[in-house]
Amino acid sequence: MSAVYINSASCISVQDTLNEDFFQHLTPENSSQVIKAIEPNYKEFIPAAMIRRMSKTVKMSSVASHYALKEAGIQQPDAIIVGTGMGCSQDSEKFLKNVIDNQEEFLTPTFFIQSTHNTVAGQIALGLQCHAYNFTYVNSSSSLEFSFLDAKLQINDGEAENILVGSTDEQTERTMELYRLNNTIKKSEDIPFDYLNSTTDGVIWGEGSSFFVVGKEKTENSYAQLKDIQLRNTLELDETQNFIGDFLAENNLTGNDIDAVILGFSGDAKSDVYYAKAMDLFPNSALLYYKHLSGEFNTASGFSTFMACHILKDQQIPEVMRINSVKKDGIKNVLLYNHLSGHDHSLVLLERA
CATH class of the missing domain: 3.40.47.10 (Thiolase/Chalcone synthase)
Incomplete structure (x- = not known):
């Protein structure tokens, strides 16, 4: 099997990972139940009219993928593969709220259309006008790994040379409420805690979007x-x-x-x-x-x-x-x-x- 290289890496996260010197400013967090990603100024990357219609995960992914492609020097990838556990949760919740508020009548389809898990990969492709292979993996915590595996197999089989691979998940208010109720999120009385020696169940919930360009050839930028x-x-x-x-x-x-x-x-x-x-x-x-x-x-x-x-x-x-x-x-x-x-x-x- 031929070698497969990660030729660029971009990340929007709870840390300021879009800055070049983020290594020196990593800050641990163990005192909040939910921590939010540090978002860029989307107006620099996305037209204002489109920003209003995009959920957070789509916006984060659009910017992270932009940086990944730019660093790799790729304008058109041979495939776009995205892994996500929860997909576009914000639009899903908005659609379900509309169903309830309107008693299942006179529903606008927009939130439903944008709530599907493959919206992220689709929006990136639309922005790039890319008609290549476009796929989304929804496999809980191994969604990115399945995406990498798909990309690796395609490159080894000679079906692609440069593939945009990403992962993304966002927080939503209602889902976080449910996670607190079923103790997925750590109880407030159990915070703060030591990550390596915790004696209580539950986690601090985050969010973020990471994108990589996986390629057949090693480059000067290869990680x-x-x-x-x-x-x-x-x-x-x-x-x-x-x-x-x-x-x-x-x-x-x-x-x-x-x-x-x-x-x-x-x-x-x-x-x-x-x-x-x-x-x-x-x-x-x-x-x-x-x-x-x-x-x-x-x-x-x-x-x-x-x-x-x-x-x-x-x-x-x-x-x-x-x-x-x-x-x-x-x-x-x-x-x-x-x-x-x-x-x-x-x-x-x-x-x-």
């Missing part, structure tokens, strides 16, 4: 080589180490070959045990975490992939991400492990380009 991806819907706790060990073995690696491991510790005591189990495999690796910077959400792995790309390219690790004190002379292999509430486990292996 990483996308080596391999492994996905598992359900996993018993005692299967965790075999799941990871087998994945490394398939790539002719051992735990000692991994320079940095990025784990999705979310502060949810019930599901973080998987990450604790995984750490035992990497006594000589730099162990990192990131959801204290991004919050938990369906496609939070987009933020970790973005961070991994910069770690590989810049050859430095932000101190705020460190779990242990292991430091390497050089960073070649980075492993990303993520899941959401103990389901949809994903492994992504990146190698320095």
Whole structure:
């Protein structure tokens, strides 16, 4: 199989990740139940008349994809693939509210049309006038990983050379209320807390949009080589180490070959045990975490992939991400492990380009 490279990376998140020096200004958050993304000035990228009709996730994705394509020097990608867990939740809620308020009569179709999960990929294609392959994956916390896998297969099969791959999720008021009621979001009395040693269930919920250009050829801007991806819907706790060990073995690696491991510790005591189990495999690796910077959400792995790309390219690790004190002379292999509430486990292996 031919090599596949990540040639650009862009992210809108709770951190100011659109700024070039964001590495020096990463700020942990553990005192709010919900944290919102830092949004750019959309008027610089999107016509004012269109902004009013776009939900937050579409606006974030439009800007993040713009930056990703610009950095890669690509005007027309050969495919657009987007992963999202919740899709355009704001418009979904608006449509359902209209149904109730109007007693199912005299409904305008706009919110319904814009509420579908593939709206994001469609709007990006419309903006670019791109008629190429356009697909959306909705697979909870592994939505981005399925998107990467699709892109990797297309490039290996010779069907595309440069593909825009992204992930996005937004917050909505009603959904956040429901998440508080079912204890998905951590109770206010349990905040603040230690992400790595939490004794309570629930998470701090975030949002964001991350986009990458995946290409067949290595360029001067290449961040990483996308080596391999492994996905598992359900996993018993005692299967965790075999799941990871087998994945490394398939790539002719051992735990000692991994320079940095990025784990999705979310502060949810019930599901973080998987990450604790995984750490035992990497006594000589730099162990990192990131959801204290991004919050938990369906496609939070987009933020970790973005961070991994910069770690590989810049050859430095932000101190705020460190779990242990292991430091390497050089960073070649980075492993990303993520899941959401103990389901949809994903492994992504990146190698320095």
